[in-house]
Amino acid sequence: MPKKPEILKATTLAQTRLFHIEALDLEFSNGVRTQYERLKGRSEGGAVLVVPMLDEDTFFLIREYSAGVHRYELTLPKGRVEAGEDLLEAANRELMEEIGYGARQLEHMTAFTLAPGYLGHTTQVVLAQELYEQKLEGDEPEELEVVPWRLSELHKLVACEDCTEARSIAALFMARERIMHGL
């Protein structure tokens, strides 16, 4: 593995409720100096994305208004890990709030970055199985639509114009590898 560049200086350029932009003065191991901008991660606890399996084939998505692209998107349920929560607790709470199920079996599958070149964000992925009906009130401004789909029809999902989120797509392929092929 190459030697990391040295961070000579980190300067906050802007900070809002959700975002924190930093400038990094870097020196690479070959002596080249440069400045990069990056966005720091959104929260200390990080974010969690849940793959909720109703059975070996059926999973649930939500259809939610997505302000970043100003349209409704089909994605896996997700949210922030709150202070004092562990990852699996947060996954189960988001599941109850967003799709109305809890899970008896929760398992950490992987961690994703979004665009590691300029975003610090990391999302933990949790596979949820052995679901039971249990609704918790969330803080969404409107009711979310819950959409069941099948792993055996994943190729049709990724062809939908409103299913574009790379994290959800990558998590579903990895869940399918694990559940259907034991990988």
Add this chain to the structure above:
Amino acid sequence: MPKKPEILKATTLAQTRLFHIEALDLEFSNGVRTQYERLKGRSEGGAVLVVPMLDEDTFFLIREYSAGVHRYELTLPKGRVEAGEDLLEAANRELMEEIGYGARQLEHMTAFTLAPGYLGHTTQVVLAQELYEQKLEGDEPEELEVVPWRLSELHKLVACEDCTEARSIAALFMARERIMHGL
């Protein structure tokens, strides 16, 4: 499809060389009003991610310093679509700059969002086949390491700690579906 919330007002909160943070005042179709923050996309032309196939099984990754997470990451080659370039031209240029190959066959596969709830970023994904050796100078501060891998060993790649980028992982699974299963 539900009716989109109305954007009552969009206010720039901060703007730097790379980032543009906006506050949106929204009214949902049920009358609920709320304010969201979002990051606008990085550039007009958008970003392109390339899946470069040397043969039916072998593809190329790059190992690159990623400032957002301050470590080296294994990802597919990618970059911005520059003014005056079309998408496939940009894909081929990035390929030549980052891995030292051009492609005789370039095909738009899909478009990904990263976190559509609060990021406007969209990445176009291009499948590159029929490669030939052709190096272009890029603007990287240090030489990138080019790493060959196999679609048949994708499950080993996604288990690597330095391969976390959801876009690359999702694009590789989708390329495998297309190349190996015609989906």
